[in-house]
Amino acid sequence: MTSRFLGEHSGPWLSGSDRSSAVLVQPIGAFEHHGPHLPLQTDAIVVDELARALVESCSALELMVLPTLSYGLSSEHVWAPGTVSLGPTTLIAVLDDLASSAARAGIRRLVLLNGHGGNTHLLRVACREIRVRHGLLTFLLHPALPPDNGGEVGDPRERxxxxxxxxxxxxxxxxxxxxxVDMGKAEASVPDWLDGFEHVGFGRAAEFGWSSQDLCASGVVGDPTCASADLGREHVAHALTSLGSALAEIAVFDFPGRKALDGGVAEQAASSSGAAGWRTS
Ligand SMILES: [Zn+2]
Structure with missing residues (x-):
């Protein structure tokens, strides 16, 4: 099979044929404190492994995968030694440059595959800005959305x-x-005190800004003590199924009647950057 990893191809391979139906996937992780039992690069490792597995499980789709972006917006963990965070304007600028490059190569569909909850709100903004500035169809995908970003509550032991x-x-x-993973250092660290509030909290009427240190001194927010490889396998299998279904829809999704506008935006972008070769259909 032709490699789905864009970096393994030559430039002429990309420009030599129409890639307008391809789905370009940018995995995005983070480099941050995860307590004493997990490595700093956890989010990047997980999203990178998932992207590689998706290439296998979605072989019928024309996916093109970029190298995983191993840094993200991790300001909620910068108090902890080891965390390396991009600032929000830096991350937006990186993604804007990436989208500009993709547009010049004739790509129309860009998926941000996000492995870090702290990136989520910014990536929603990035999707809209890239859509408007570069005319790309943009999508934000998560293996699993955490409760603080509107996802399911999950295991009752973590409330x-x-x-x-x-x-x-x-x-x-x-x-x-x-x-x-060092399970000998895994400790439960659940902010039960938040249960005392009806309106303030994750998924409630009044959200709040937080650093992980505000919630639990260890920087872990949850209970890893009952973790198991079997449960992890289930989570990965579920994520691959839902991500694969979403990617199949993304491959054919379009806004009816919007192609002419896309072309205008794209041509402006190409001419202002001096680039050539943009295709919109
Ligand atoms: Zn993480």
């Missing part, structure tokens, strides 16, 4: 607070990279 280094994430790492 809706399993958002960072907890049961699900630790289990997935035990499945994918058990050599990097």
């Amino acid at each position: 809706g607070f399993g958002i960072h280094g907890g049961l699900a994430e630790t289990s997935v790492m035990l499945h994918l990279r058990p050599d990097l």
Whole structure:
């Protein structure tokens, strides 16, 4: 099979044929504190492994996968040594440059495959800005949306607070990279005190800004103590199924009647950057 990893091809391979029906996937992780039991690069490792698995499970789709972006917006963990965070304007600028390059290559569909909850709100903004500035069809995909970003509450043992280094994430790492997990250092760290509020909290009327240190001193928010590789395998299988179904729709999705506008935006973008070769249909 022709490689789905764009970096393994030559430039002429890309420009030599029409790629307007391709789905370009940019996996995005983070480099941040995950407590004493998980590595700093957890989010990047997980999203990179999922992207590779999707290439196998979605072989009928014309996916093109970019190298995983191993840094993200991790300001909620910068208090902890080891965290490396891009600023929000930096990350937006990186994604804008990436989208500009993709548009010049004739790509129309860009998927941001996000492995870090702290990136989510910014990536929603990036999808809209790239859509408007470069005319690309943009999509934001998550293997699993955490409760603080509108996802399901998850395991009742974590009472809706399993958002960072907890049961699900630790289990997935035990499945994918058990050599990097130290379960002897895993400790439950669930902010029960938030239960005392009716309106303020994750998924409630009044959201709040937070640093992980505000929620739990260890920086872990959840309960990893019952994590297992079997549970991680289930999570990965579920994620691959839902991501694959979403990608199949993304491959054919379009806004009816909007192609002419896309072409105008794209031509402006190409001429202002001095680029050539943009295709819109
Ligand atoms: Zn994480």
